[in-house]
Amino acid sequence: MNAQSQETLVQLDDIYKKFSISGDFLDQLKFRQGRIVREQEFVHAINGVSLEVKRGEALCVVGESGCGKSTVARTVMGLLNPSQGSVHYDGQRIDNLNDRALMPYRRKMQMIFQNPYASLNPRMTIAQTLQEPVALHNPGWSGQEVRDKVAEVMFSVGIDPSWGERHPHEFSGGQRQRISIARALAVGPEFIVADEPISALDVSIQAQVLNLMMDAQEKHNLTYLFITHDLSVVEHFGTRVAVMYLGSLCELAPTKALFSTPRHPYSQALLSAIPRLDDNRPQHIKLQGEVPTPVNLPPGCVFHGRCPHVNDRCKREIPQLIATDEGGQVACHGVEEGRI
Amino acid sequence: MALLEVNNLEVSFGLRSGGVKALRDINFKLDRGERIGVVGESGAGKSVLGFSILNLISNPGSITGGEILFEGKNLSKLSAGELRSVRGNRISMIFQDPMMTLNPVLTVGEQMIECLMAHRKIRKEDARNIALQKLKQVYIPSPETRLDQYPHELSGGMRQRIVIAIGLLMDPDIIIADEPTTALDVTIQAEIMELMLELCERNNVALILITHDLGVVSQVTQRTIVMYAGRIIEQGPTKEIINDAQHPYTQGLMNALPQMAVPGARLNQIRGAMPPLQRIPTGCAFNPRCDYVTETCKHNLPGFTESGSCLVACHMVAEMKREAAQAASLAQEVQS
Numbered sequence: 001m002n003a004q005s006q007e008t009l010v011q012l013d014d015i016y017k018k019f020s021i022s023g024d025f026l027d028q029l030k031f032r033q034g035r036i037v038r039e040q041e042f043v044h045a046i047n048g049v050s051l052e053v054k055r056g057e058a059l060c061v062v063g064e065s066g067c068g069k070s071t072v073a074r075t076v077m078g079l080l081n082p083s084q085g086s087v088h089y090d091g092q093r094i095d096n097l098n099d100r101a102l103m104p105y106r107r108k109m110q111m112i113f114q115n116p117y118a119s120l121n122p123r124m125t126i127a128q129t130l131q132e133p134v135a136l137h138n139p140g141w142s143g144q145e146v147r148d149k150v151a152e153v154m155f156s157v158g159i160d161p162s163w164g165e166r167h168p169h170e171f172s173g174g175q176r177q178r179i180s181i182a183r184a185l186a187v188g189p190e191f192i193v194a195d196e197p198i199s200a201l202d203v204s205i206q207a208q209v210l211n212l213m214m215d216a217q218e219k220h221n222l223t224y225l226f227i228t229h230d231l232s233v234v235e236h237f238g239t240r241v242a243v244m245y246l247g248s249l250c251e252l253a254p255t256k257a258l259f260s261t262p263r264h265p266y267s268q269a270l271l272s273a274i275p276r277l278d279d280n281r282p283q284h285i286k287l288q289g290e291v292p293t294p295v296n297l298p299p300g301c302v303f304h305g306r307c308p309h310v311n312d313r314c315k316r317e318i319p320q321l322i323a324t325d326e327g328g329q330v331a332c333h334g335v336e337e338g339r340i
Numbered sequence: 341m342a343l344l345e346v347n348n349l350e351v352s353f354g355l356r357s358g359g360v361k362a363l364r365d366i367n368f369k370l371d372r373g374e375r376i377g378v379v380g381e382s383g384a385g386k387s388v389l390g391f392s393i394l395n396l397i398s399n400p401g402s403i404t405g406g407e408i409l410f411e412g413k414n415l416s417k418l419s420a421g422e423l424r425s426v427r428g429n430r431i432s433m434i435f436q437d438p439m440m441t442l443n444p445v446l447t448v449g450e451q452m453i454e455c456l457m458a459h460r461k462i463r464k465e466d467a468r469n470i471a472l473q474k475l476k477q478v479y480i481p482s483p484e485t486r487l488d489q490y491p492h493e494l495s496g497g498m499r500q501r502i503v504i505a506i507g508l509l510m511d512p513d514i515i516i517a518d519e520p521t522t523a524l525d526v527t528i529q530a531e532i533m534e535l536m537l538e539l540c541e542r543n544n545v546a547l548i549l550i551t552h553d554l555g556v557v558s559q560v561t562q563r564t565i566v567m568y569a570g571r572i573i574e575q576g577p578t579k580e581i582i583n584d585a586q587h588p589y590t591q592g593l594m595n596a597l598p599q600m601a602v603p604g605a606r607l608n609q610i611r612g613a614m615p616p617l618q619r620i621p622t623g624c625a626f627n628p629r630c631d632y633v634t635e636t637c638k639h640n641l642p643g644f645t646e647s648g649s650c651l652v653a654c655h656m657v658a659e660m661k662r663e664a665a666q667a668a669s670l671a672q673e674v675q676s
């Protein structure tokens with residue numbers, strides 16, 4: 001399958017997102033050298049990320065905590081507004097639309113959250129939770145039509161429709177995540193953003209939920225943006241993988257290419273750190289130091305402080321994504337210069 | 341004599357709805373310097389096992405049967421004072437979340453010195469030097485500065501290193517690590533696991549590693565205990581369990597890992613979920629989810645069968661072995 005020939009469904013263009021951590025206006029006023037000045041500090045969560053999600057693929061975004069992967073997911077969904085840059089859905093810019101204009105897109109894009117214990121309303125029965133979005137997006141439907149649709153979706157994710165009157169606390173974690181998936185599928189979306197949908201679940205349950213998501217993808221021809229920190233899942237599930245570090249994209253490659261020949265030094269380190277069943281001794285690439293704070297970003301390549309292949313240029317100049325032989329893209333001076 | 345020997349341990353929790361047994365017939369031995377992994381899903385009782393060794397089970401739970409012999413002394417019968425001389429001294433514990441384990445209002449140094457002075461009669465300066473030395477052992481950069489810092493000034497990986505350093509302070513014989521890397525990122529997890537492995541080998545410390553990650557177990561431990569619904573269902577050398585699991589549950593757990601499936605294909609799933617402790621089915625607790633289930637499994641609790649060097653609690657192990665042997669001999673006949 002040639003990913004290049006496929007139609008782009010979602011496009012992120014040079015997205016920046018920063019969050020102020022200085023509090024309200026009055027908190028920002030500081031007394032400095034006899035004058036009152038306003039000071040603001042920001043967390044730079046995403047710095048110039050451009051991504052294209054092709055129709056029908058499962059694009060996985062991986063990275064460690066704090067690298068901005070969840071912020072990307074929320075920006076795509078319109079739950080956060082980008083500080084700079086634009087989001088296009090099917091050719092139409094959506095990040096500047098108001099709530100009313102966004103409604104038709106909300107129906108096409110749905111989200112599955114990480115923690116099924118927190119993302120379901122504990123005071124609503126499962127049936128109420130599932131009926132709400134169906135009724136909202138199909139104002140003309142009768143009560144019976146809504147209930148039928150909900151029963152159909154519940155059945156398709158393996159939850160007995162007769163359990164509709166139960167509350168979330170009566171279900172196990174895996175069942176709750178199935179209900180979250182049912183809620184996303186209920187309105188007939190074409191694009192689903194899944195933010196760590198299986199990391200709160202046990203291994204045997206993870207497999208069930210992943211299989212369910214793959215079944216749903218085939219049945220409804222879904223496109224996924226799959227956010228995770230678990231690389232073994234990515235290898236199994238993803239069509240393409242985007243590796244993020246400190247708010248920037250390091251590497252974007254077809255799954256096979258990334259797992260066989262990772263190009264970016266960070267991707268290499270990340271892959272070598274997966275605990276595998278077959279090897280006897282951990283043989284991972286050791287990175288020096290720790291992830292710097294996103295408040296004061298390092299100049300040049302964000303990874304230069306921990307990179308084993310660093311040179312002067314890496315410390316000065318921000319690397320741009322360049323195409324690789326394997327059909328991916330990588331942002332690294334070392335790869336560009338042929339050093340790595 | 342084994343360093344630690346657990347015999348027929350039973351732990352119960354008294355709830356309003358009646359008592360539940362969180363652990364039943366737990367039997368295992370740990371030798372000096374041996375590393376043992378305890379795996380299972382959430383609710384299988386692996387953390388309760390870790391806590392009960394140090395008698396850290398608090399109300400409404402209690403150890404209701406069996407014994408925990410540490411160098412021949414039964415830990416569950418010791419007085420609070422006697423127990424204090426073991427806890428944190430001979431057996432230390434590392435918990436999952438380093439932010440919850442460290443006291444946020446004391447500096448790292450104060451916490452380490454406090455621990456040392458509680459167990460030994462030494463001067464504060466000497467305690468500080470030992471603390472410094474332990475921080476160096478866990479490769480913390482500029483340890484002198486770290487001693488005077490508060491936990492919130494350090495990153496997650498650094499905090500877990502400090503927790504490990506505190507665990508090592510008294511040169512314990514056993515470290516119990518309860519999901520030590522679950523709260524950390526993959527690259528940090530790899531570093532921490534490597535560090536723990538190195539420290540255990542160098543100091544000849546025995547390790548009980550409680551985790552749900554089979555990959556970590558296979559890299560660090562020599563023996564593995566698999567738990568399900570409060571019971572041990574399989575134990576044996578890690579290599580054998582990883583390569584040739586005998587119990588259907590262990591097999592299912594291995595096969596459910598994404599790395600065991602063909603990329604893009606469906607994963608092998610175990611149907612259903614682990615039952616809550618109040619509603620454990622009769623017979624083998626795994627029987628409603630098992631593919632090999634028979635009438636016997638539904639009525640009789642399986643005892644342990646020896647299979648190679650593993651102990652397996654399954655009625656069907658002998659049967660499955662026989663079938664495998666038959667298939668093998670049949671294949672040989674066909675070949676000849």
